[in-house]
Amino acid sequence: MSQQYQCRIYVTLRPSVLDPAGTAVQSGLKQLGYEGVEQVRIGKYIELTMTATDESHARQQLDEMCDRLLANPVIENYRFEITTVTSNQLLMG
Amino acid sequence: MSQQYQCRIYVTLRPSVLDPAGTAVQSGLKQLGYEGVEQVRIGKYIELTMTATDESHARQQLDEMCDRLLANPVIENYRFEITTVTSNQLLMG
Numbered sequence: 001m002s003q004q005y006q007c008r009i010y011v012t013l014r015p016s017v018l019d020p021a022g023t024a025v026q027s028g029l030k031q032l033g034y035e036g037v038e039q040v041r042i043g044k045y046i047e048l049t050m051t052a053t054d055e056s057h058a059r060q061q062l063d064e065m066c067d068r069l070l071a072n073p074v075i076e077n078y079r080f081e082i083t084t085v086t087s088n089q090l091l092m093g
Numbered sequence: 094m095s096q097q098y099q100c101r102i103y104v105t106l107r108p109s110v111l112d113p114a115g116t117a118v119q120s121g122l123k124q125l126g127y128e129g130v131e132q133v134r135i136g137k138y139i140e141l142t143m144t145a146t147d148e149s150h151a152r153q154q155l156d157e158m159c160d161r162l163l164a165n166p167v168i169e170n171y172r173f174e175i176t177t178v179t180s181n182q183l184l185m186g
Contacts, residue, residue: 002129010138025139028162034154036095036144045103045138046118051129061127069121 002051004085005058011071011078012043046070049085058082095144097178098151104164104171105136139163142178151175 013019019041026040052058062080071078106112112134119133145151155173164171 004131012138012140022139025162029158032158032161034143034158036154037141037158038097038144039140039142041140043138043140045105045136046115047105047132047134047136048130049132050127051131061129065122065125065127065130068125069118 002053003055003058004049004051005055006083006085007046007048007050007058007062007080009046009048009062009066009070009078009080010043011046011066011076013041014075014077017075043076044070055082055084095146096148097142097144098148099176099178100139100141100143100151100155100173102139102141102155102159102163102171102173103136104139104159104169106134107168107170110168136169137163148175148177 022040022042025042026037029037029040048062050058050061052061059080059082062082066078066080067073115133115135118135119130122130122133141155143151143154145154152173152175155175159171159173160166
């Protein structure tokens, strides 16, 4: 029987890669008066619902998806968390 | 004395707002053969380092920053986590 999983994927730029968007946001925050902000890095946060036969299969598929489409392995790192969706959660939407 | 904080901010579209980028990614994953993917929503993940006098001050500032610049409250929700940066972590980069 297949099981439904809720996946949270975090894609971040590798530390060696410049982040001009982050720098722009940092400068915007400074202009708004937030002087304490020292560094800003902007990444992607992806919520994904999928069905798979078991958790190890789901993790393997997610790894593949990240490498092939969701992240650019040359300049980005990714990590993800998986939780099982119970029928209760489905009812709550 | 001021303390340094590492903040992780998650900005997501409100559930009632359409996410065309997420739909495009979902369709791309289907074309790559990942039939089990049922929903994809794409948000932002922001890593921010800041100094503040204490944690409640840091949280208050972050709330303001999210409302004013980092998120669009009309169509987006946000949540954040704060951890204290110790000198050890600073040394490790």
